[in-house]
Amino acid sequence: MFRRKSSQLDxxxxxxxxxxxxxxxSIEECLADYPEQADELKPLxxxxxxxxxxxxxxxxxxxxxxxxxxxxxxxxxxxSKKSRPFFTWQLRWATVASLALIxxxxxxxxxxxxxxxxxxxxxxxxxxxxxxxxxxxxxSPLDKAKLYAKLADRRVxxxxxxxxxxxxxxxxxxxxxxxxxxxxxxxxxxVQREEISLIxxxxxxxxxxVDITEADVKSAEFSQPLNGSKSELEGLLREHSANNTxxxxxxxxxxxxxxxxxxxxAIEVSVAGYEQALAAxxx
Amino acid sequence: xxxxxxxxxxAQKRDQExxxxxxxxxxxxxxxxxxxxxxxxxxxxxxxQQVFLKALQSISSYKWxxxxxxxxxxxIAHNQAVDYLRKxxxxxxxxxxxxxxxFDSNNPQKIAEHRLDTEQLILAARQLTPAQxxxxxxxxxxxxxxxxxxxxxxxxxxxxxxxxxxxxxxxRKLLLVEKDVxxxx
Numbered sequence: 001m002f003r004r005k006s007s008q009l010d011x012x013x014x015x016x017x018x019x020x021x022x023x024x025x026s027i028e029e030c031l032a033d034y035p036e037q038a039d040e041l042k043p044l045x046x047x048x049x050x051x052x053x054x055x056x057x058x059x060x061x062x063x064x065x066x067x068x069x070x071x072x073x074x075x076x077x078x079x080s081k082k083s084r085p086f087f088t089w090q091l092r093w094a095t096v097a098s099l100a101l102i103x104x105x106x107x108x109x110x111x112x113x114x115x116x117x118x119x120x121x122x123x124x125x126x127x128x129x130x131x132x133x134x135x136x137x138x139x140s141p142l143d144k145a146k147l148y149a150k151l152a153d154r155r156v157x158x159x160x161x162x163x164x165x166x167x168x169x170x171x172x173x174x175x176x177x178x179x180x181x182x183x184x185x186x187x188x189x190x191v192q193r194e195e196i197s198l199i200x201x202x203x204x205x206x207x208x209x210v211d212i213t214e215a216d217v218k219s220a221e222f223s224q225p226l227n228g229s230k231s232e233l234e235g236l237l238r239e240h241s242a243n244n245t246x247x248x249x250x251x252x253x254x255x256x257x258x259x260x261x262x263x264x265x266a267i268e269v270s271v272a273g274y275e276q277a278l279a280a281x282x283x
Numbered sequence: 284x285x286x287x288x289x290x291x292x293x294a295q296k297r298d299q300e301x302x303x304x305x306x307x308x309x310x311x312x313x314x315x316x317x318x319x320x321x322x323x324x325x326x327x328x329x330x331x332q333q334v335f336l337k338a339l340q341s342i343s344s345y346k347w348x349x350x351x352x353x354x355x356x357x358x359i360a361h362n363q364a365v366d367y368l369r370k371x372x373x374x375x376x377x378x379x380x381x382x383x384x385x386f387d388s389n390n391p392q393k394i395a396e397h398r399l400d401t402e403q404l405i406l407a408a409r410q411l412t413p414a415q416x417x418x419x420x421x422x423x424x425x426x427x428x429x430x431x432x433x434x435x436x437x438x439x440x441x442x443x444x445x446x447x448x449x450x451x452x453x454x455r456k457l458l459l460v461e462k463d464v465x466x467x468x
């Protein structure tokens with residue numbers, strides 16, 4: 001009985017707050033509609049008005065201008081990274097082809113060594129380049145989606161590793177890569193274009209003049225096709241999503257304070273990315 | 284004004300103008316929300332910038348059907364503020380920054396009075412429970428409707444209304460006590 005009355009007052013108070021704070025009505029107008037509760041409501045509404053008035057806090061004009069400028073600059077940077085002109089696209093293709101040739105003709109065990117490298121290690125760029133060539137050589141959309149799922153797993157492992165080391169920048173950077181992989185599963189129509197741009201990014205480092213044999217290339221699963229159905233992919237994604245989310249939450253408990261925010265962002269990206277991918281598969 | 288959903292969709296396709304509009308629409312509210320939570324204008328400024336940069340980085344992973352855009356933005360702001368406050372409790376606490384209040388008036392007396400009101404409110408709000416504080420910050424500083432506050436806090440609208448009620452009752456008591464203290468001075 002008491003709870004019902006209290007809940008009724010919660011609703012009336014909320015209605016009055018909307019009228020007062022959003023629609024600009026007066027306290028008296030609102031009280032007139034609720035005469036039975038007027039005595040109880042009046043002091044609460046007065047407090048709400050005082051609270052609202054005290055919260056007329058505005059950013060300093062110089063801060064507003066500075067923040068606006070920095071935000072527009074960041075917007076432009078992101079836009080210029082995403083939109084690659086046709087000519088640049090062709091140049092990147094040529095770079096990719098050259099690199100693939102170098103990888104295939106050279107000798108050594110660098111690819112195998114790079115496969116376990118972390119983002120703060122020199123061989124990491126080789127790992128990324130290897131993955132991009134794997135993607136290039138995988139033609140079926142389903143196999144490509146599975147490969148992206150596998151790469152997403154690797155990124156999660158790397159995020160956890162970088163978080164343990166307290167490296168905020170690399171946690172954020174690897175989270176962006178994770179976001180890209182998961183988005184690529186969701187949007188198979190744009191796979192081809194995105195992978196080209198990623199290859200280009202991976203190749204922009206001199207660390208790629210390495211010794212690699214054909215056997216190394218095979219051991220890194222360059223051309224092993226992945227087979228299976230759409231439902232298999234869905235099951236695989238659900239499993240990976242649960243495992244990765246659990247692993248990220250576990251890492252959050254022991255991570256240094258300075259990386260926790262970045263790690264929470266990674267969890268958010270991971271959860272949303274897998275959901276998006278699963279929704280896209282289901283459509 | 285274009286509706287928020289279509290602006291968000293354009294922003295997700297890297298439409299700079301759309302994102303700039305979303306920024307303008309939410310900038311003051313996010314600043315106010317963060318300022319109330321951290322009570323320090325320099326931190327509030329840094330944090331406000333960080334919120335929008337994070338949003339810019341993560342906009343592609345945002346999905347409208349899960350949570351409205353403004354609620355998503357406030358969730359980022361909430362995470363930033365929580366992280367800051369967690370770090371701050373381990374450091375020496377800093378006094379409330381007086382310049383937090385920028386009141387649009389040319390009357391120095393009014394500005395001083397308003398600053399006092401704001402300071403009292405921030406101090407009073409700090410004595411509320413975390414959930415009550417969050418409701419007051421989101422409802423009064425963020426100007427969000429109950430449904431969105433409920434989404435952000437992971438509670439039912441009824442539970443948020445009850446929290447709002449108890450928070451205002453507590454604030455009233457705290458502000459009255461504060462006024463008495465001021466009078467005695």
